[in-house]
Amino acid sequence: MVDMITRAIGITALTVGCWLWLVRLGPELGPQIAGTPPADAAEGCEVSYVYDGDTVALDCGEGAEITARLVGFDTPETKEPGCAEELAHGALVSDRLRALIGQGAVAYEIAGRDKYDRLLITLRVAGEDVGERLIREGLAVPYRGGARIDWCDRLGAG
Structure with a gap:
């Protein structure tokens, strides 16, 4: 026993x-x-899908796909918007990001992972940071972490 x-x-x-x-x-x-492949395995992947203005999918070949959050800026939500205006603006930004990606050579720099384990990247098209471009065009706001803005309020729907 x-x-x-x-x-x-x-x-x-x-x-x-x-x-x-x-x-x-x-x-x-x-x-x-x-x-999910580790961050260093994201080298050589290609943008395959735009989820919204600041989130993309990277196709790494052989069925490996990584969700990547673009750093340095924030755009309205399209998945769970707070109001109709946020959804409409989010769709506009998503379409603009798709158009930018189609305009030249796409490259990215890995910046780490976020609290949701998404890959963080800086995305460039023809050498230009897409976040800086979207901010200049008034479609995005700078974002370095912390509380996000209220897009409904910013767009006059709040």
Whole structure:
């Protein structure tokens, strides 16, 4: 009976130890476990889809696709807008980003990952930062983290 209890305690300790080890390595193993390529694997991928004005999909070949958030600016939401005006402006910005991507050579620089594990990138078309372009055109606002603006209020719908 004592031998059986000792064995159960040993197996439990080993199991807990393994889980703690995995939790500690989670940030390094997370992308591989979830099936998302790590940030350095995003080299050589191509923009395949524009979700909205500041989020794109990168096609990395062989079925590997990465969602990437463009850094340095914010645009209205199209997935869960706060008002009709935000949806309309978001669709306009999304279309503009698609048009920009079609105008020249597309390149990006990896800036890390965000709290949602999305890849963060700076996107350039023909050498120009698309975020800076969208800001200049009045379609986006600068964004460096923190609280986002209320697009409905900014667009006069609030």
